[in-house]
Amino acid sequence: MRLLQFVIWVIISYLFFKLPGILxxxxxxxxxxxxxxxxxxxxxxxVMTSTEKSTRELLAPIKSMLEDPSKKLIRNVVFVIVPIVxxxxxxxxxxxTYEAPVELRSTHPAPPSTIKIYGKTYDLLALENPYxxxxxxxxxxxxxxxxxxxxxxxxxxxxxHGDKLDGKGHYGQGxxxxxxxxxxxxxxxxxxxxxxxxRIATGGPGLPKESTPWLSAMPIWEDFITEEEIWKxxxxxxxxxxxxxxxxx
Amino acid sequence: MMxxxxxxxxxxxVPIVFAxxxxxxxxxxxxxxxEIYMKRCWWCHGEEGAADGPAAEFMLPPPRDFTEGVxxxxxxxxxxxxxxxxxxxxxxxxxxxxxxxxxxxGMNNTSMPGWEDMLKDDEIWHxxxxxxxxxxxxxxxxxxxxxxxxxxxxxxxxxxxxxxxxEMCAECHGEEGRGDGTKMLKDDWGYRTWPRNLTKPWxxxxxxxxxxxxxxxxxxxxxxxMPSFADxxxxxxxxxxxxxxxxxxxxxxxxxxxxxxxxxxxxxxxIEEEVPDNPSSPVWEKAEYxxxxxxxxxxxxxxxxxxxxxxxxxxxxxxxxxxAFLLEWxxxxxxxxxxxxxxxxxxxxxxxxxxxxxxxxxxxxxxEKPYFAMGDKAKPVSVWFWQSETTTEPQRLKLLEGKGFDxxxxxxxxxxxxxxxxxxxxxxxRVVMKRPLFTKEKDKDIQFVxxxxxxxxxxxxxxxxxxxxxxxxxxxxxxxxxxxxxxASIYIVPIAVAVVVLVGELLLxxxxxxx
Numbered sequence: 001m002r003l004l005q006f007v008i009w010v011i012i013s014y015l016f017f018k019l020p021g022i023l024x025x026x027x028x029x030x031x032x033x034x035x036x037x038x039x040x041x042x043x044x045x046x047v048m049t050s051t052e053k054s055t056r057e058l059l060a061p062i063k064s065m066l067e068d069p070s071k072k073l074i075r076n077v078v079f080v081i082v083p084i085v086x087x088x089x090x091x092x093x094x095x096x097t098y099e100a101p102v103e104l105r106s107t108h109p110a111p112p113s114t115i116k117i118y119g120k121t122y123d124l125l126a127l128e129n130p131y132x133x134x135x136x137x138x139x140x141x142x143x144x145x146x147x148x149x150x151x152x153x154x155x156x157x158x159x160x161h162g163d164k165l166d167g168k169g170h171y172g173q174g175x176x177x178x179x180x181x182x183x184x185x186x187x188x189x190x191x192x193x194x195x196x197x198x199r200i201a202t203g204g205p206g207l208p209k210e211s212t213p214w215l216s217a218m219p220i221w222e223d224f225i226t227e228e229e230i231w232k233x234x235x236x237x238x239x240x241x242x243x244x245x246x247x248x249x
Numbered sequence: 250m251m252x253x254x255x256x257x258x259x260x261x262x263v264p265i266v267f268a269x270x271x272x273x274x275x276x277x278x279x280x281x282x283x284e285i286y287m288k289r290c291w292w293c294h295g296e297e298g299a300a301d302g303p304a305a306e307f308m309l310p311p312p313r314d315f316t317e318g319v320x321x322x323x324x325x326x327x328x329x330x331x332x333x334x335x336x337x338x339x340x341x342x343x344x345x346x347x348x349x350x351x352x353x354x355g356m357n358n359t360s361m362p363g364w365e366d367m368l369k370d371d372e373i374w375h376x377x378x379x380x381x382x383x384x385x386x387x388x389x390x391x392x393x394x395x396x397x398x399x400x401x402x403x404x405x406x407x408x409x410x411x412x413x414x415x416e417m418c419a420e421c422h423g424e425e426g427r428g429d430g431t432k433m434l435k436d437d438w439g440y441r442t443w444p445r446n447l448t449k450p451w452x453x454x455x456x457x458x459x460x461x462x463x464x465x466x467x468x469x470x471x472x473x474x475m476p477s478f479a480d481x482x483x484x485x486x487x488x489x490x491x492x493x494x495x496x497x498x499x500x501x502x503x504x505x506x507x508x509x510x511x512x513x514x515x516x517x518x519x520i521e522e523e524v525p526d527n528p529s530s531p532v533w534e535k536a537e538y539x540x541x542x543x544x545x546x547x548x549x550x551x552x553x554x555x556x557x558x559x560x561x562x563x564x565x566x567x568x569x570x571x572x573a574f575l576l577e578w579x580x581x582x583x584x585x586x587x588x589x590x591x592x593x594x595x596x597x598x599x600x601x602x603x604x605x606x607x608x609x610x611x612x613x614x615x616x617e618k619p620y621f622a623m624g625d626k627a628k629p630v631s632v633w634f635w636q637s638e639t640t641t642e643p644q645r646l647k648l649l650e651g652k653g654f655d656x657x658x659x660x661x662x663x664x665x666x667x668x669x670x671x672x673x674x675x676x677x678x679r680v681v682m683k684r685p686l687f688t689k690e691k692d693k694d695i696q697f698v699x700x701x702x703x704x705x706x707x708x709x710x711x712x713x714x715x716x717x718x719x720x721x722x723x724x725x726x727x728x729x730x731x732x733x734x735x736x737a738s739i740y741i742v743p744i745a746v747a748v749v750v751l752v753g754e755l756l757l758x759x760x761x762x763x764x
Contacts, residue, residue: 066758154293155303170362172352173509174725214726
């Protein structure tokens with residue numbers, strides 16, 4: 001019965017590693033699971049063979065299967081199954097897979113402290129959207145600025161970032177990484193406006209290496225639109241999605 | 250007889266019973282619709298619905314002009330101008346196509362998204378009410394056409410449909426249905442329209458069901474040269490059964506391999522025979538296509554917003570000496586500069602068609618690749634650029650080294666044994682580019698090594714669509730893998746392991762027996 005206990009413990013630890021990944025929709029790579037399981041099995045064996053007696057109990061069913069003539073049938077079945085399982089596992093491990101290499105990238109890398117664009121140097125830590133103040137001071141003017149920002153968006157951005165600002169523009173599927181959605185609380189809602197300004201102005205090639213600048217299709221917008229237009233389009237993407245830029249405090 | 254009289258009476262009563270019924274009137278409030286419209290829709294469709302929003306000039310097809318009241322995709326008969334309320338509702342809500350391309354859940358392959366995830370049904374009804382109010386539309390007098398007499402698809406039906414198609418439809422849709430017609434078509438708004446490429450049903454504006462195809466054939470596409478084939482006045486009238494045959498035929502010519510999927514790896518096939526240098530070689534049948542989206546070049550000047558090519562399909566084979574790429578893409582026009590016929594159906598000046606393969610000069614060891622659009626200073630790319638013939642010059646091939654958009658150098662392709670050949674057939678280009686696996690200058694040209702993941706990207710030009718230079722379609726980086734033949738070892742090793750385990754078991758058994 002100790003053997004059964006052993007098997008149960010192994011299964012429990014396997015599920016312990018495997019289930020959370022499946023439930024969250026982000027499975028843990030099988031190579032990692034294999035490593036965890038190796039340590040788990042060693043641990044369980046150590047505990048279960050800590051005394052002479054417990055070792056004997058654990059191995060008793062195996063011993064009896066090997067020695068007891070009445071269990072010959074079970075023994076033969078086990079003797080056939082075990083090598084087959086070992087062969088199959090080996091095949092699974094060594095068979096060639098043609099899956100593309102995994103490319104890890106950081107979506108929101110740490111920004112530099114200063115950037116040089118439009119022939120000026122900007123301190124990203126102190127940089128603020130010059131139009132943001134009108135939200136309180138002059139709501140009518142603010143509304144007009146948001147609308148102008150929308151016009152910038154619908155001339156330059158919607159092909160990829162989408163009419164709904166959901167990152168699903170009609171050409172979006174042709175790029176990798178996919179265009180960033182602005183809807184939801186996990187993109188621009190987490191960022192300061194100065195950060196968004198940096199990302200727009202310097203585009204894909206302005207990314208640091210951990211964010212694979214060679215893959216991003218984001219143009220260098222400094223070459224196409226004015227500083228004012230960038231600030232206005234920033235107002236628009238926050239306004240349309242109901243997101244609020246993160247502030248410093 | 251009695252049943253027929255009753256049904257005639259019922260049908261006659263329907264408009265009387267429902268005309269102006271509160272059921273429909275209550276479905277939406279045009280004023281509320283206007284509010285939503287001014288937040289979500291005007292950017293493309295314009296403040297007054299005249300299709301003149303800020304985005305309008307950057308898209309083809311253009312947004313619908315609501316002031317005209319002409320709707321292309323509707324289910325009411327050809328002589329009924331007004332779409333059904335459900336037609337309006339579905340046009341806005343989207344989500345009709347079951348297996349749509351990501352981002353294309355509204356009008357497929359246009360910038361009109363489906364709004365089902367952002368607007369509630371009653372908000373969509375408000376919009377319907379507003380849009381109808383622009384041209385003061387009431388209910389249509391005739392309801393949707395019936396799709397009840399469907400003819401089940403069969404070899405016989407498809408064959409009948411094929412014959413009718415060749416006779417009636419091929420002039421615009423092409424002999425093979427790839428939209429490679431011989432006429433320049435314009436819609437009522439003066440925009441160039443392209444007959445649908447029927448082998449790519451995922452690009453159909455509404456859905457790809459046989460009922461929807463039958464509806465288009467029966468109703469026509471108002472505002473365009475796609476007529477109703479049910480119009481008794483028309484020379485092209487088809488009876489109901491014939492229209493179902495054509496619909497069945499259209500479903501049958503879908504070419505799913507052209508639809509890009511999740512796969513990002515081209516698996517080059519190792520062959521024993523000669524590597525082919527032309528697209529018609531039977532060797533190609535052994536390899537499989539991998540397809541990728543083509544998107545317009547919108548990153549550097551001159552940017553391109555109105556592409557006419559949307560995907561490219563690729564096969565690669567190699568032997569111990571050479572490697573060859575087969576690039577296949579649908580292009581409705583064979584662009585021959587100087588040719589009168591080509592100029593007649595082109596959007597403007599005709600340039601050569603073209604296609605290009607981009608590869609890193611050095612296969613990166615780590616994850617860092619060259620910039621995906623023409624490389625960069627530190628990591629240059631090689632571009633094999635094929636172009637079609639003109640009336641006076643043959644096809645040509647350029648070998649380019651790219652260190653950025655504006656840092657491109659030309660080299661002699663024959664010096665490294667690079668050759669190319671293209672054939673155009675009924676709306677499809679097939680181009681083969683071939684090169685030895687290895688070259689002398691290892692720091693200037695990519696060396697093709699088995700088992701390595703090699704970044705690869707593509708670009709294409711439709712010269713009849715004003716595409717030249719930086720105005721073209723491109724792909725992002727994908728992968729090429731020269732798949733080495735799988736040796737016997739992957740079977741021998743597992744068998745050996747099984748034998749070892751079995752021997753271990755027997756030894757164990759012997760030991761226990763001795764005890």
